[in-house]
Amino acid sequence: MNNNTIQLHELMLSRGTFFCYAGPLSEDVLTSLSGVVKEQLTETDSTSPITNKVFSIFVEQAQNIIRYSGDRMDKSGVGSVSISASDDGFLIEAVNEIKDGSQERLEGILTDLKNMDAAELKAAYKQRLKSGPPEGSVGAGLGFIEVARRSSRFDFCFETHNNVTLFLYRGWVDTPR
Amino acid sequence: MKLPATARTPEVTFEDGSCSIKGECYPEDITEFSAPVMSSLEEGLTNAEHYKVEIELYYFNSSSAKFFYDFFEFLDEQAAGGCKVDVVWRYREDDDTMEEAGEEFEEDLENISFSLESMG
Numbered sequence: 247m248n249n250n251t252i253q254l255h256e257l258m259l260s261r262g263t264f265f266c267y268a269g270p271l272s273e274d275v276l277t278s279l280s281g282v283v284k285e286q287l288t289e290t291d292s293t294s295p296i297t298n299k300v301f302s303i304f305v306e307q308a309q310n311i312i313r314y315s316g317d318r319m320d321k322s323g324v325g326s327v328s329i330s331a332s333d334d335g336f337l338i339e340a341v342n343e344i345k346d347g348s349q350e351r352l353e354g355i356l357t358d359l360k361n362m363d364a365a366e367l368k369a370a371y372k373q374r375l376k377s378g379p380p381e382g383s384v385g386a387g388l389g390f391i392e393v394a395r396r397s398s399r400f401d402f403c404f405e406t407h408n409n410v411t412l413f414l415y416r417g418w419v420d421t422p423r
Numbered sequence: 424m425k426l427p428a429t430a431r432t433p434e435v436t437f438e439d440g441s442c443s444i445k446g447e448c449y450p451e452d453i454t455e456f457s458a459p460v461m462s463s464l465e466e467g468l469t470n471a472e473h474y475k476v477e478i479e480l481y482y483f484n485s486s487s488a489k490f491f492y493d494f495f496e497f498l499d500e501q502a503a504g505g506c507k508v509d510v511v512w513r514y515r516e517d518d519d520t521m522e523e524a525g526e527e528f529e530e531d532l533e534n535i536s537f538s539l540e541s542m543g
Contacts, residue, residue, distance in 0.1 A: 273451035273452070274451070276451075277430055277431060277451065280430070280431070280449075281430065293517065294515070294517065294518065295517050295518055295519055295520065298481070298482055298518065298520055299520065301482065302482065302484070302520070305449055305484050306484065306485060309484070309486070368527065371488075371527075372527065372531070375488060375489060375492045376492075378489075379489070388485035388486070388488055388489070389485045389486075391485070392484070392485040392488075396520070
């Protein structure tokens, strides 16, 4: 047990992970975490346009877990969100279980977004605003597009173990040199 | 009428012939936030000949984007109906995200006078 504690400590420090939350996420928890994350981001050397992008990706990823995580507790969705910093910028990561049968749909949406340039992302965003949320969406259906627009780049993958599929979702915000 | 700012919602002020929204917007429940704002806006625009809107945002999330879109669409319709609507969108000088957001809303509005102002 002591060993794990030290491993966790060393792992987080070695990868520059200054914020990590794992467990049930609700809107109330997000309100509290937002204060912490903002405080931590103002302590970094980065300018507010950069840290605002990091915060924006963090909120979209957290709300994605709250609303759509396949592992649920009351109003909460279970998952993890973390933010790491390096000389090159920030990495914002989220992991959560997905609902059965949603992998293909998510893969389709995210692959499309990954292949879009800035102008296409803007057009997709506006189109979504006009047409309203897709069926089954709790929010505006804009979260993934928002992450794609605010990040310097993003990636995602799915890992299935023992019939549970985890969705890994990462966004980077580069700092100008 | 004044809705004070909360941790996740902006301060919203309605006066005779004007409305101002200032702060950050990523509410827990967008409908809970937007319903009273939209009804006050509708009320304020009833029989108004001239209406002024001031927006000063530092951050809004994607769920709120839909609210702002509907907010401006409503104003644009009112402006088409004859009310003169002036919108001022203020952003912090170095805030490219909020500057761009203002520009994008402006692009789709046909009847409103929409100006972007950097706050320096």
